[in-house]
Amino acid sequence: MKKKILIKVGTHVLGRDNGRLNYNRIADLVDQIIILRESYQVILVSSGATRAGKEFCQFENEKDPLIKRQMLASIGQGRLFQVYSDFFREHSVVTAQALLTSGNFRNKNSFQNMKSTLEGLLENNIMPIINENDVTSHKESSFGDNDQLAALTGAMLNIDLLVLVSDIIGFYTADPKRDPKAKLIRKVERITPELLTLCENSLSEGGTGGMLSKLKAAELATQHGIPTIVCSGKEPDCLLKAGRLESSGPYFTPVNEKKQLSLRGSWMTTSADVKGVIRIDLGAEKALKENKSLLAVGVTGVEGKFNEKDVVLIQNNEGIRIGTGLTNHSNSVIKEFVKTKNKPKGVVVIHKNHLYTLF
Numbered sequence: 001m002k003k004k005i006l007i008k009v010g011t012h013v014l015g016r017d018n019g020r021l022n023y024n025r026i027a028d029l030v031d032q033i034i035i036l037r038e039s040y041q042v043i044l045v046s047s048g049a050t051r052a053g054k055e056f057c058q059f060e061n062e063k064d065p066l067i068k069r070q071m072l073a074s075i076g077q078g079r080l081f082q083v084y085s086d087f088f089r090e091h092s093v094v095t096a097q098a099l100l101t102s103g104n105f106r107n108k109n110s111f112q113n114m115k116s117t118l119e120g121l122l123e124n125n126i127m128p129i130i131n132e133n134d135v136t137s138h139k140e141s142s143f144g145d146n147d148q149l150a151a152l153t154g155a156m157l158n159i160d161l162l163v164l165v166s167d168i169i170g171f172y173t174a175d176p177k178r179d180p181k182a183k184l185i186r187k188v189e190r191i192t193p194e195l196l197t198l199c200e201n202s203l204s205e206g207g208t209g210g211m212l213s214k215l216k217a218a219e220l221a222t223q224h225g226i227p228t229i230v231c232s233g234k235e236p237d238c239l240l241k242a243g244r245l246e247s248s249g250p251y252f253t254p255v256n257e258k259k260q261l262s263l264r265g266s267w268m269t270t271s272a273d274v275k276g277v278i279r280i281d282l283g284a285e286k287a288l289k290e291n292k293s294l295l296a297v298g299v300t301g302v303e304g305k306f307n308e309k310d311v312v313l314i315q316n317n318e319g320i321r322i323g324t325g326l327t328n329h330s331n332s333v334i335k336e337f338v339k340t341k342n343k344p345k346g347v348v349v350i351h352k353n354h355l356y357t358l359f
């Protein structure tokens with residue numbers, strides 16, 4: 001069975017300075033994907049619908065930026081998909097389009113439908129091309145630049161490698177303009193708060209930054225055991241190099257081992273609507289590793305407002321996400337457990353049947 005690779009291509013990679021699509025670049029990316037398909041099952045998440053729409057209309061008088069973006073995307077998505085499809089057709093590869101929203105991920109039935117459709121397409125050697133359904137996405141729940149959409153889709157499909165292709169070359173240990181000793185970071189073992197600050201020094205040819213959203217996507221992917229590469233789409237053979245793990249862009253090492261979760265587990269750990277966070281100590285972490293329930297004695301902190309049967313994240317004291325589960329108690333009850341000196345013995349906070357860990 002071939003390994004799965006998900007490639008996300010950002011708008012800046014696909015656009016020209018004159019605002020039009022860069023057809024040569026799209027053709028080149030498709031050529032590389034064709035080669036990658038010899039050793040991987042490939043899923044493509046591509047932005048660029050709004051940019052493609054601008055080739056037809058500008059809507060300069062439209063005051064609402066959201067409506068403008070949605071109108072442009074609805075015009076451009078068909079064009080973008082057609083361009084990809086035509087290039088893939090030259091290699092006799094059939095393409096399939098999927099337009100998804102964050103709401104689709106939160107809804108368990110939609111999640112199941114997306115997962116089985118995409119898996120079916122891959123089994124039949126069809127090339128899935130995914131974008132956000134911009135027309136139906138709300139401002140608050142929009143994926144925006146598709147990095148999160150790519151990471152979620154990747155986790156849902158249990159991929160082996162996530163590649164985020166952008167105009168970002170990398171990021172430095174310090175601001176290279178001020179510190180001549182600043183070095184390009186090549187390997188990231190853990191996404192720390194310091195690293196998030198360093199993102200401000202990310203080097204983006206388009207000057208747009210965007211490394212923060214890449215880090216968040218990489219965080220989600222690596223927690224699900226998926227190594228992640230961020231590379232520049234302007235570098236020759238960027239996808240082929242990424243496929244060989246030889247990219248010059250940063251490589252994010254998986255935090256947990258890749259795990260084969262059930263459909264419910266995969267939905268719970270990636271997409272369910274999380275209402276809060278429960279932090280646990282080392283002893284509880286060890287118990288969870290042994291597939292035991294989470295007991296009140298191991299809880300050290302609680303965040304958010306939730307009721308019993310709500311979905312909550314489980315973090316260790318370093319703030320690393322280790323799982324998701326359905327809580328037996330509200331946040332206020334758990335807060336009491338945390339405060340009291342004599343912790344109640346044997347009280348189950350999350351039962352093992354409703355708890356999914358990432359390690």
Ligand code: GLU
Nearest residue numbers: 011047048049050132145
């Ligand atoms: N879904 C948007 C598009 O295709 C993504 C825009 C972006 O990457 O910023 O235009």
